[in-house]
Every structure is written in structure tokens, then in C-alpha cells.
Amino acid sequence: MGSPSLAYEVLIYLNSFYFGMFACCELGMGLLKAINLSYTGHTLAKDSVILVVVCILETVRIRMGRSGSLAERDWKVILSVFLTIPCFMGVSYILVLQAYKLRLEYLMCTLQLALYLTEIWYAIKFVFSLCRPVTYD
Template sequence: MGNPSLTYEILLYLNSFYFGMFATCELGMMSLKAVSLPYPQQSLMRDTCVLFSLCLIETVRVVLGRKGTLSDHGWQVILSVFLTIPSGLGITYLLLYQFKLFRLEFILCALMLTLQTTELLFALLFVFTLCRPVSYD
């Protein structure tokens, strides 16, 4: 199976680039929706607030996860795992409950949820390997 710490670190590194592209595309598509589609003002503000809070939460989550894997501090990784829940809920909102949804948004959100689910799996494996007793065989 390999080293879960290394796999988790690689997934976080990939996520740091993918999320930057994801947030940029979402912001661009929200701008396009605001300009060209009949979009209610309340829905536009709610979707924009969800996107900006998602950006903040995801940035903190990735930074904590990367610092935790590099320093072998389990509490940072556990906090990163707990921050996956609001981040996943924000992406699920953008995927399912947005007022208007483009196909590109659907694809990007589905890929982001898949990436987060994989990260969650390897983060839990990493935390479990930190909890086992050290053997010097």
C-alpha cells in the first residue's frame, strides 16, 4: 500500500493547485452568471459568500494538512480532516443547490469532491499510522 503520509502529502500538493484553478473558474463563472443571466440578487450574494468561505476553509485545511504531514503532528492532520466536512458541504452546495449550474461547474465540483474523499481516506490512514506504537525492528 505504500506510505500513507507520502500519498496524503502528494494529494494535498495536487489539491493546492487544483483548488486555485477551481476557485478561479468558479469566480469567473459567477461573474458570467451575474452579467448575462437573470440571477436574483439574494442567490448571487449567497453563492458568492459560500464560494469565499469555501476558499478560506480550503486554504486553512490544505495548509494544516501539509504542515501536519511534514512535521508528523497528528493534531494538525486531524483538524484538517475536521475541516474537510465544511469544505465538502460548501462544494456540495455549489454542486446541488446553486441557482444556476453550468456543466463545467458540475464537472469541477465532482472532481473536487472526489479529490477530497481520497484525501480524507489517506489522512485517516496517516493518523492511524501515527497512533500505532513505534517498533525498532
């Protein structure tokens, strides 16, 4: 894509739909695991809290990212880019450290992490494009 700002906005738009499906599936699988599997100690509570926090943070991140434009350098979009880090860490926890993992979770979390990495790539690319000297041809 030509403009990193446009690419980032398109990725945020796509991620808003994918994350809706991701959150519904993760919450459903979490409920299924809570009913059918035996957890020790506070593992179920920890896994559940992390999932709910990721859902809340990602929802806030997407809303802020879609409300502004990277080209405008609005504080909401910049905060949205920085909120990618805790969301990335939360999805990584679900992928790697969660007590019980399903194969569908591996697939969905990997796709979500790929979206995050692509969004971060285009956000960084946009920041570097701002640092280039202006040429008038």
C-alpha cells in the same frame, strides 16, 4: 502508495494546484452568471458568500496541511483534516444546490469532491495505522 501519510501529503500538494484553478474558474463563472443571468431575492448573495467562504477555508486548509506532516501529528495538519468537512459541504452546495449550474462546474466540483474523499480516506487509513500494535521483527 505505501505510506498513508505520504499519500495524504501528495494529495494536499496536488490539491493546492487544482484548487487554484478551481477557485479562479468558479469565481469567473460566478461573475459571468451574475452579469448574464437574473437571480431572484438573495440567491446571488448566498451563492457568492458560500463560494468566497469555500475559497477562504480551502486556502487555510491547504496552507495548514502543507506546513506540517501527518506523521508528526501536528495540530495544523489535524485541523486541516477536519476542515475538509466544511469544504466538502461547500463544494457539494455548489454542485447540487446552487441556483444556476454550468456543465463545467459539474466536472470541476466532482473532481474536487473526489480529491477530498481520497484525502479523507488516506487520513483515516493513517489514523488506523497508528492503532496497530508495534512489532519488532
